Amino acid sequence: KAGVTQTPRYLIKTRGQQVTLSCSPISGHRSVSWYQQTPGQGLQFLFEYFSETQRNKGNFPGRFSGRQFSNSRSEMNVSTLELGDSALYLCASSPGLAAITDTQYFGPGTRLTVL
Amino acid sequence: QKEVEQNSGPLSVPEGAIASLNCTYSDRVSQSFFWYRQYSGKSPELIMSIYSNGDKEDGRFTAQLNKASQYVSLLIRDSQPSDSATYLCAVKWSDYKLSFGAGTTVTVRA
Numbered sequence: 717k718a719g720v721t722q723t724p725r726y727l728i729k730t731r732g733q734q735v736t737l738s739c740s741p742i743s744g745h746r747s748v749s750w751y752q753q754t755p756g757q758g759l760q761f762l763f764e765y766f767s768e769t770q771r772n773k774g775n776f777p778g779r780f781s782g783r784q785f786s787n788s789r790s791e792m793n794v795s796t797l798e799l800g801d802s803a804l805y806l807c808a809s810s811p812g813l814a815a816i817t818d819t820q821y822f823g824p825g826t827r828l829t830v831l
Numbered sequence: 832q833k834e835v836e837q838n839s840g841p842l843s844v845p846e847g848a849i850a851s852l853n854c855t856y857s858d859r860v861s862q863s864f865f866w867y868r869q870y871s872g873k874s875p876e877l878i879m880s881i882y883s884n885g886d887k888e889d890g891r892f893t894a895q896l897n898k899a900s901q902y903v904s905l906l907i908r909d910s911q912p913s914d915s916a917t918y919l920c921a922v923k924w925s926d927y928k929l930s931f932g933a934g935t936t937v938t939v940r941a
């Protein structure tokens with residue numbers, strides 16, 4: 717089975733721009749979660765989508781948004797970029813079932829640099 | 832207080848020794864517990880998952896869970912230089928959210 721894929725892998729933007737990141741989950745997985753990872757804050761949860769609906773949301777400003785398509789692929793958008801948005805953005809997929817064995821698997825991440 | 836806390840690192844152990852990593856979590860309804868390994872510049876990869884009290888062994892890795900003490904640990908036996916990485920403890924709550932600790936960086940000295 718192919719793993720989680722994320723595109724692009726690297727991105728450089730300037731302040732004020734917007735960016736869209738893409739994530740394709742493992743085949744059959746219906747849940748996609750997004751995380752931001754920085755050296756100072758560690759791994760922080762952004763949001764989770766399950767069957768095209770946002771099921772959970774972290775404590776990030778409204779500039780961070782996402783969506784999920786019927787094929788479970790997900791996109792994350794950040795508008796009005798700030799220098800502090802520079803980070804590794806990770807996507808993780810799981811079956812999304814209400815089972816304790818439901819496990820998240822991470823993609824390679826997108827390294828975003830805001831200048 | 833953070834939801835998931837890990838013992839501060841870095842942790843340096845000689846090759847062949849046991850590395851012991853600890854994690855405590857807050858008093859919330861929790862379901863599952865995971866250990867991920869993250870090499871520098873890479874994404875986290877799953878090492879172990881544990882769901883019930885007690886020990887779970889997988890090769891050189893042993894996870895221990897004590898729900899009454901809100902404590903989960905990871906032992907790495909016969910540590911190898913390839914085990915040098917940051918280890919992340921994660922707790923899955925009843926609302927499906929997954930919370931991560933800050934990670935413990937392990938260095939195995941040859």
